Amino acid sequence: MIKLADRGNRISPSMTFAIASKAKAMKAQGVDVCDFSVGEPDFNTPELMREAAKAALDAGKTKYTPTAGLPELRSAIAEKLRRDNGLTYDPEQVMVTVGGKQALFNTLMVLLNPGDEAIVPTPAWVTYPEIVKLTGAKAVFVTTDEALGFKLSAQQLADAVTPRTRALILNSPCNPTGAVYTAQEIKALAEVVVEQQIVVISDEIYEKLIYDGLEHLSIGSLDDEIRKLTVTCSGFSKAFAATGWRLGFAAGPTTVIKAATALQSHSTSGATTFAQYGALAALQAASLKKTVEEMRTTFQARRDLIVSELEQISGLTCKMPRGAFYAFPNISQTGLDSMTFCEQLLDTEQVATVPGVAFGADSNIRISYAADTATLREGLARLHRFVASLG
Ligand SMILES: Cc1ncc(COP(=O)(O)O)c(C=O)c1O
Structure with a gap:
């Protein structure tokens, strides 16, 4: 066998x-x-996104793109992050991936060594611990309190940090709980991250689906110090009802994106070309x-x-x-x-x-x-x- x-x-x-x-x-x-x-x-x-992908296909956009994605799409994502999230990234600090999942996978693979620890507040999306396991690192689960809305407090984070801690995986809005961190809560977590010099992997894939007038805050947008310690991961699956398109992105410090792109060059080679043209049109269209x-x-x-x-x-x-x-x-x-x-x-x-x-x-x-x-x-x-x- x-x-x-x-x-x-x-x-x-x-x-x-x-x-x-x-x-x-x-x-x-x-x-x-x-x-x-x-x-x-x-x-x-949305029709506009579908039509743009179809047009790209008919126009022969069927060859490889650069591994990190179409340059114009990387620029459009950088612009979206600036406009919607207050995040300043150069297009070179953005990579297009095969779904938000691959953005997380690439990032964690190039950040974690065997023996490192990654803090995962639970309840958590099923994929985080599995990717952490694949890197050889250990997922350290911190149980959040249901009565407090399933959110990790700054104190809980500080208590969970050890000399081996390398990363925190933060997911707001959260799958499966629907929890959304307030600006105050995000700021308190950021203070601990900066103090401890760990990295935040901020999974913001549900950012457009927030209710009751609450607003999404990207942790990396708070200031320069936290931005340098943050990798923002997201994608098109949820906001654009495009799960089968397999399109996501990661944005972060140049060293991380470069290494993650090298990893991608030997795995998927990048996201599907005509799908990327659809995403580009979706980001550029105000009507969407x-x-x-x-x-x-x-x-x-x-x-x-x-x-x-x-x-x-x-x-x-x-x-x-x-x-x-x-x-x-x-x-x-x-x-x-x-x-x-x-x-x-x-x-x-x-x-x-x-x-x-x-x-x-x-x-x-x-x-x-x-x-x-x-x-x-x-x-x-x-x-x-x-x-x-x-x-
Ligand atoms: C919290 C969270 N992050 C990331 C993803 C990845 O989505 P995709 O790979 O379809 O872009 C999902 C999908 O269910 C999710 O729930």
Whole structure:
């Protein structure tokens, strides 16, 4: 039998993709599944972006681009970061990647040595610890308090730092909790980062999906000191409903971007050429602001619906998510662990959700509200019936 390398044995498959695949397979068999497992917008990619990619394809834009991306797209991303986020990066400090995931992967691969520690506030997106594992470093999990909105405090960060700490992975708005850090909270974390001279990997992929008038603040925009210690990672999947395009980016200090580009030159070679032209058009079109805002408003209405329905279910409690498109209700009063809860819910009521244990929180489940209102209502009615049946 072929023996895997230690690396191959260490890596775990994505639990969110596993549940989504099971739900998809059930749907393919004709089962009426309410699928709340997926982390992708249910909208189509805006027409303007699709048309620009099609035009690029027809114009023969089918060859390699430079590894770090089309120069004009790198400039457009630098401009977007300046305009929307107050971040000053030269285009050379920006790289285009195959999804936001590869931006994170490249960055962590060139920053972490075996034996280093990366602080991961939990609940956290499933991919962070797996990438950290691949680098040979150790993910140090810091459990955030549900009562305080699942946010890492400056004190918790300071307490978690050791001489081996190299990085903090910060995700606001957060998948799976929907937590959004306030300016004050970000500033307090930045102070610790600067004091300890660690690096922040700031995953801002949900930055456009924020509710209740809250505003996104990029940690790297606070001042020069923190900017030099920050790598900002993001992408087009969520804001432009473009998950399948596989387009993301990282922006940060030149040394990091150069090394990450070299890594990319020997892995994917870069993002798909005609997709990059679509992204360029999307960033340059003022009209898309309106489209993105419409999606945001729709998500906020769905968030309101789902939270108010969850409040009616005795046995569940739910912190108000302020961003992204997930609710993360607490199921501990049911007495079930999150995996059993999700499996039984899928088997008995055909509702697909993701067990919180995948994110390091076994008392919760993740419900994606990237689904239409009718499906949300039906799924929540089934969830209600399921919880009631547990007695
Ligand atoms: C928190 C977070 N970061 C990054 C990503 C990566 O997205 P993509 O690789 O599709 O751009 C995701 C996708 O689900 C995510 O939830």
